Amino acid sequence: MDDAILEMRHITKTFPGVKALDDVNFSVKRGEIHALVGENGAGKSTLMNVLSGIYPHGAYEGQLFVDGKECSFREIRDSEKRGIVIIHQELALIPYLSIGENIFLRNERAKNYVIEWEDTYREAAKLLGIVGLEENPRVAIKDIGVGKQQLVEIAKALSKNVKLLILDEPTASLNEDDSENLLKLLVEFKAKGMTSILISHKIKEVVEVADTITILRDGATIETLYRGKDEISEDRIIKGMVGRELVDRFPKRESSIGEVVFEVRDWNSYNPLNPDRKLVDNVNIQVRRGEVVGLAGLMGAGRTELAMSIFGRSYGLRISGRVFKDGKEIFLHSVRSAIEQGISYTTEDRKSAGLNLIADIKENITIAGLKKISRNLVINRDKEVAVAETYRKKLRIRSPSILQKAGNLSGGNQQKVVLSKWIFTDPEVLILDEPTRGIDVGAKYEIYTIINQLASEGKSVIFISSELPEILGMSDRIYVMASGKIVGEFTRDEASQEGIMKCIMRSAGEGKHGQR
């Protein structure tokens, strides 16, 4: 490697039960734009968190060299001192502070702890000039758009004398024009000698601006492509991203699919924080009895928003559309009414929205179906225990007792508790949102088995996942979602990772970019 600004060697990072990074080597040349691509969960963010010191030295294995010197960062501050600045997808700006205040946050222009306001705003204005943002630095962050906020983040990075700028999905929430500006800016910076790492799902952008492309898959570096040496095209990159063979990771199921049970027509929903923005755009889907329907898409495609807006209108604004069950229109105005009509939804975020972590397994399992074990509002404790025990055995929840607190269980077992809770409500339609996120391979297999079991009992399952192999391995039929729209539908036989990826990329290329 000639003049590498950054070298990461043999990086391995494990979380309980999951190997997020496995012997990753990653090297960035000075003055290039280096793209890091991979599917959700491939390990891109983990790698960048190792680099920026969010996972401190010692929390991972391997070595990290900046400008040829080995570094051991303990926190973000350490990496920033070396000129490495990361801009996360979720912007770290404080809405009620001004642009200038945000730029110099934790790096204030001050004399003896007293802020020099003149200095602050003069310098801020200078930095805004460099990033090409025409805005008064005294304006509050909340009053400017996301595109401009992204530029403020970059100005902030510049104020820290950045040498290596890392952008994590910088254009995910930007429209076409803003994205273009941002990419132009990166190229300009490159001309001035700055190095950047670009993490992006939008392969088109990567092809446009990157000099070097590193592809991660399943926590390992697959290959590195160099402009001028290798072929760089969307197809080539996608192939690298998904290139894995489908091994027998999914239990077999004999599908016996019946008539249409659940149907959603002309469904729309808007962002409650930004009522002009559509989250779900005229969606039509249907599910048959005993069918597992996959809902594929990238993060932010609107799948969770779709599911939650259907499930008792628990998220979204100005929701419109019609829902049919067994051919009859039903109305799901509250979560309770959805449950009573046989619809359930397991959240993608089981810790913060799926479980009561300080309550025990038993209470978590029965909470959505207390009616079934109570009379005159008095809970029958014997029945409750019996129910919990049944599900503990049936779904193989591994714990010494049903009195174990849910917070003390592993991810896989927590997910089984969530599934138990919803199966106990006796649903006909289950919407499972990322049911295998963050759990290890063995537990994933068990979750797949449970899903198959549900389908063979005649339940209809909508299976949301960002992992394409899983969607392909489990679904009878697949809808592809992007920017709030259904942009494709595949039967089991037609579906392939390349096909779905292309479908997503194509839709991301045309019209407005992914709205969050």
Place this chain on the structure above:
Amino acid sequence: MDSAKFIFKNNIRQYAMLIALVVIMIFFQIATKGVLLVPMNVTNLVLQNAYVFILAIGMTLCILTGGNIDLSVGSVVGFIGALAGTFIVIMKMDMALGIALALLVGLAIGVWQGFWIAFTRIPAFIVTLAGMLLFRGLTVSMLKGLTVGPFPESFQMISSGFVPDFMGGEDATINVTTLAAGLVVAVLFILSKLRQRVARRKNGLEDMPALLFYGQILLVIVVIALGSYSLALYRGIPIIFIIIGVLILAYTFFTQRTVPGRYLYAMGGNEKAAKLSGIDTNKVLFFAYVNMGVLSAVAGISVASRLNAASPLAGLNFELDAIASCFIGGASASGGIGTVIGAIIGGLVMGVLNNGMSIMGVGSDIQQVIKGLVLLLAVGFDIMSKKKGS
């Protein structure tokens, strides 16, 4: 052995506070040369702290919903007392009617505050801080800054009356009814514990090891025996004691055994998850504050009855005692954890500290310092032990 550890770890806070209570009692029993547990003083302990117990029960429900507290209860106690004084003393209203009206106003106050907290989601802290000012102001203005009294004798009975000893007769040296009641309570307690144990066994649940189980029963029986003996040696069972007992039983049943009770815990444990499980958390929160309003009114009447007057200063700082009792008794400041019994134990800890130190002649300034430290240590101990556990 594992199971014993498991059970102990899960209940450590309640046992710890119960043990702390016993230790504190022994300490003061020695430090006051036996005055603490003199029959008259035991009775006083109950009478003095009646309001704390009543308020702490309601406060437990509020805290369960997510660490929400009610700062207005002290002022509401004063306000309800003032109303009762106005109705019964000044307007010469029938006592039962006056009490009923006062309770109804308590309910209305609960609805008022509950509305703002639950449906507009103004933080409980703000709404009840406003209520604290509002109802104190109304109390003073209604009473024109004066103390109104005395109440009729029957009204005073609520907090200073005793259950007549119909079993022992006039000249008995000891209150037989009280002893009999104590015996009945003890037997009922043993029976219910045994039934519970049998049921758990039948369900194949890990249960407490026998030693711990019988030890716990023995401890409670000893407390009941000593308590009823003490009460019997003085004037028997205070009427307010029965009111509190009924409230404790009713609310323990409500929180532990009923569906809405379970919703309180679910909401405090994780509101998002509760909502996605079909629980209307706004309603749950609303109910907790309506209930608090009613219980504040109950406490208000009992305080007015004990003072035998409606005073503009009645109930001052009561909210702090109630809140402290809950937290000392193991409630979590972020909700979802806590029990009525725990709050009662917490109230007893505070009560014994107050009473013991007063007997010892410790000034009220130092008393406050010590109570403050106890609150801090109790909660600190809880948080520390949780961190260690996880």
